[in-house]
Amino acid sequence: MSQIDAPRPGAAAYADQVGQRLRRGGAWWNDQHVRSLLYQVAVVLAVLAIAGWFASNAITNLSKAGIATGFGFLGREASFGIGESVIDYSPADTYGRALLVGFLNTIKVAVVGCILTTFLGTFLGVLRLTKNPLLARLISAYIEVIRNIPLLLQLFFWYAMVISLPQPRQAANPIEGVFLSNRGIKVPGLVLDESHWWVAGALALGIAGTVWLVRRARRKQEATGERTRVLPAAIGLILGLPLVVGFLAGAKIELDMPELKGFNFSGGMTLSPEFAALLIGLTVYTSAFVAEIVRAGIQSVSHGQWEAASSLGLKRPKILTLIVLPQALRIIVPPMTSTYLNYTKNSSLAIAVGYPDLVSVANTTMNQTGQPIEAIAIFMSVYLTLSLLISAFMNWYNKKIALLER
Amino acid sequence: MSQLATDFTSAKNLVGPPPSQKGGLALRTWRALFGTPLNGAISIACILALAWFIPKTINWLIIDATFSGTAQDCRKSAGACWAFLGEKWRVMIFGVYPAEELWRPTLVMGLFIFMVVASMFKSLWRKELLYAWAVTVPVLLILMAGGIFGLPAVPTNRWSGLPVTLLLSLFGLVLAFPLAIVLALGRRSTMPLIRMLSVCYIELIRGVPLISLLFMASVILPLFLPAGTTMDKLLRAQVAVILFAAAYLAEVVRAGLQGIPRGQYEASDSLGLTYWQSMRLIVLPQALKMVIPPLVGTFIGFFKDTTLIIIVGLFDFLFSVRAPLADPLWLGFSTEAYFFAAAVYFVFCFTMSKYSQYLEQELSPERRR
Numbered sequence: 029m030s031q032i033d034a035p036r037p038g039a040a041a042y043a044d045q046v047g048q049r050l051r052r053g054g055a056w057w058n059d060q061h062v063r064s065l066l067y068q069v070a071v072v073l074a075v076l077a078i079a080g081w082f083a084s085n086a087i088t089n090l091s092k093a094g095i096a097t098g099f100g101f102l103g104r105e106a107s108f109g110i111g112e113s114v115i116d117y118s119p120a121d122t123y124g125r126a127l128l129v130g131f132l133n134t135i136k137v138a139v140v141g142c143i144l145t146t147f148l149g150t151f152l153g154v155l156r157l158t159k160n161p162l163l164a165r166l167i168s169a170y171i172e173v174i175r176n177i178p179l180l181l182q183l184f185f186w187y188a189m190v191i192s193l194p195q196p197r198q199a200a201n202p203i204e205g206v207f208l209s210n211r212g213i214k215v216p217g218l219v220l221d222e223s224h225w226w227v228a229g230a231l232a233l234g235i236a237g238t239v240w241l242v243r244r245a246r247r248k249q250e251a252t253g254e255r256t257r258v259l260p261a262a263i264g265l266i267l268g269l270p271l272v273v274g275f276l277a278g279a280k281i282e283l284d285m286p287e288l289k290g291f292n293f294s295g296g297m298t299l300s301p302e303f304a305a306l307l308i309g310l311t312v313y314t315s316a317f318v319a320e321i322v323r324a325g326i327q328s329v330s331h332g333q334w335e336a337a338s339s340l341g342l343k344r345p346k347i348l349t350l351i352v353l354p355q356a357l358r359i360i361v362p363p364m365t366s367t368y369l370n371y372t373k374n375s376s377l378a379i380a381v382g383y384p385d386l387v388s389v390a391n392t393t394m395n396q397t398g399q400p401i402e403a404i405a406i407f408m409s410v411y412l413t414l415s416l417l418i419s420a421f422m423n424w425y426n427k428k429i430a431l432l433e434r
Numbered sequence: 435m436s437q438l439a440t441d442f443t444s445a446k447n448l449v450g451p452p453p454s455q456k457g458g459l460a461l462r463t464w465r466a467l468f469g470t471p472l473n474g475a476i477s478i479a480c481i482l483a484l485a486w487f488i489p490k491t492i493n494w495l496i497i498d499a500t501f502s503g504t505a506q507d508c509r510k511s512a513g514a515c516w517a518f519l520g521e522k523w524r525v526m527i528f529g530v531y532p533a534e535e536l537w538r539p540t541l542v543m544g545l546f547i548f549m550v551v552a553s554m555f556k557s558l559w560r561k562e563l564l565y566a567w568a569v570t571v572p573v574l575l576i577l578m579a580g581g582i583f584g585l586p587a588v589p590t591n592r593w594s595g596l597p598v599t600l601l602l603s604l605f606g607l608v609l610a611f612p613l614a615i616v617l618a619l620g621r622r623s624t625m626p627l628i629r630m631l632s633v634c635y636i637e638l639i640r641g642v643p644l645i646s647l648l649f650m651a652s653v654i655l656p657l658f659l660p661a662g663t664t665m666d667k668l669l670r671a672q673v674a675v676i677l678f679a680a681a682y683l684a685e686v687v688r689a690g691l692q693g694i695p696r697g698q699y700e701a702s703d704s705l706g707l708t709y710w711q712s713m714r715l716i717v718l719p720q721a722l723k724m725v726i727p728p729l730v731g732t733f734i735g736f737f738k739d740t741t742l743i744i745i746v747g748l749f750d751f752l753f754s755v756r757a758p759l760a761d762p763l764w765l766g767f768s769t770e771a772y773f774f775a776a777a778v779y780f781v782f783c784f785t786m787s788k789y790s791q792y793l794e795q796e797l798s799p800e801r802r803r
Contacts, residue, residue, distance in 0.1 A: 068628055
């Protein structure tokens with residue numbers, strides 16, 4: 029695609045050019061630059077006028093209705109309960125904390141979901157490309173069905189599925205320690221104590237060490253062309269180091285298994301029905317889009333690349349990691365960015381299944397305080413910030429892997 | 435020269451005949467499915483999965499299903515309860531639209547689908563088609579709203595079901611499109627303030643979920659209007675959908691504008707055309723033609739997204755499909771209702787997506803030559 033990059037002078041340069049034209053004489057209203065300046069001023073004034081009209085109407089309407097403005101309500105007591113929370117929360121806490129709880133719930137579903145979607149979508153996308161016609165058609169039928177049904181409908185369906193699961197007493201028990209019931213999905217939790225901090229520290233150290241090793245190996249390859257094996261060292265650092273440290277610190281691997289006591293379960297970790305429905309629905313829906321992105325990415329690498337690499341004597345796994353994937357990623361990353369963004373934005377549909385995400389908490393807040401402008405401004409700016417952060421990160425990553433034309 | 439000739443003949447001898455394409459369809463299918471051990475294993479696993487899934491589905495859909503009767507009849511069998519749909523299909527499709535006037539939304543849907551199908555034929559892409567649409571759109575609105583020509587007026591809070599979904603998507607696209615073109619041109623303008631405004635608008639709208647715009651339209655927009663003015667609830671949702679769609683369509687149009695070679699801009703400049711003339715006569719016709727397939731794709735997204743209006747309390751198709759689920763006589767048949775809704779949405783979206791693939795081939799430059 030050819031892009032038209034006309035010179036785009038800044039405001040100062042503009043004023044300068046306009047001045048020069050005027051000094052040269054001629055009707056000023058026929059000057060291209062004067063006209064462009066006038067158009068711009070007119071448009072900006074029109075936009076400002078509309079905004080001002082809206083604002084003055086809003087001020088009149090609000091003062092007539094006796095509604096307070098400003099963010100003072102954030103410090104007041106929320107006095108509504110929230111179904112689930114990552115941090116401690118009670119109805120006695122403030123609106124500010126309630127919104128924070130909602131925000132963390134949004135982050136929770138977005139982070140867990142984006143990771144699951146990436147794996148599921150990549151898996152489907154690769155399967156879609158198998159040489160086996162039966163499997164490829166099955167997968168593509170599945171993808172078509174999922175992509176062409178509205179997300180909200182799918183969420184309602186999954187929620188209906190989850191809450192129609194049996195009572196805890198008759199819970200389905202597909203694997204040891206996992207219970208599916210209408211109270212949500214129960215999975216075993218890990219009993220944590222202080223010794224696990226050492227393990228986490230060792231893991232962080234191991235990852236940092238691996239990153240350093242990989243970088244050193246890359247520098248060496250660029251300088252000398254020699255490839256160093258980092259995989260054994262990486263496994264040792266990431267798996268071995270935490271294990272050794274955990275053993276020395278006396279960390280135990282003890283699972284907290286969910287158990288049926290009375291009418292409900294105790295122990296283990298719970299995915300609430302709302303969270304489970306939202307996570308499953310969003311992940312299934314988005315992974316169909318990811319699958320198409322991954323497929324397009326892999327297909328974009330021409331067959332000649334495989335052939336050229338194998339004529340250089342590289343083996344298939346090496347071809348995949350050294351030749352094909354780096355090129356496919358260039359195609360895959362930009363649309364993946366918008367997919368992650370969409371996932372995060374779509375998680376606002378949580379309100380439809382009753383998962384207390386940011387929009388849902390903000391909705392309760394504005395119903396109670398009667399201050400919709402502030403509540404909506406809060407969640408809009410949060411989403412906008414998240415969007416800008418994700419796209420900034422992805423742009424940085426994209427630039428890093430982009431084709432360096434020498 | 436002779437050296438070269440011998441080289442050619444020897445090369446010819448090295449290259450064997452092309453791999454045999456012998457064998458009928460059955461043999462080729464057999465090879466594709468069971469040619470290698472791995473392929474065979476995958477095929478067997480797929481066949482086993484299908485053998486488990488297909489009979490179960492057919493049992494549920496047809497064999498064990500109840501096609502007529504009451505909820506009690508349905509509960510006796512293990513299959514789907516199509517009697518539920520038979521009882522409730524009017525409500526599911528038309529929602530709370532007055533029962534005695536149902537011919538009107540039926541006609542609206544018929545006319546709408548007829549026009550859309552007619553617009554799909556490339557041979558009909560002429561000025562007359564635009565005129566036909568220009569006539570159809572007011573007719574659709576008059577049929578729905580009534581109040582003239584002896585049709586009883588139906589207030590918009592009774593508009594519901596599939597007609598609302600279709601109208602919301604149609605007006606969303608038609609009215610968002612001019613705005614999208616202005617935004618796309620603004621984003622590529624050489625005037626810095628105009629460009630900045632367009633970029634801010636597009637990125638702001640694309641950065642927030644549609645729900646937040648719908649909330650704004652339903653809760654905040656009334657506050658922004660002078661005291662005493664009321665704006666229809668459905669119209670407010672429509673405004674939100676238009677503003678939302680415009681930002682996404684603008685990016686699609688921009689892609690088209692970027693695909694026009696610079697020479698076209700320069701040529702129209704050198705002919706002495708003004709900015710608007712060159713856009714209208716030279717650039718936009720080419721750019722818009724290029725982006726028709728992605729436009730259809732974007733439209734599928736909006737069509738699915740119109741379901742979100744039920745969150746701000748409006749009655750689209752998904753809402754009216756869910757409404758009968760609360761009937762105490764017919765509790766517990768949500769799967770059938772969702773299946774019906776999914777089938778309807780799927781038919782619409784799948785047709786459009788196949789059509790966009792067809793268009794992509796039809797309009798591709800290689801094909802045009």
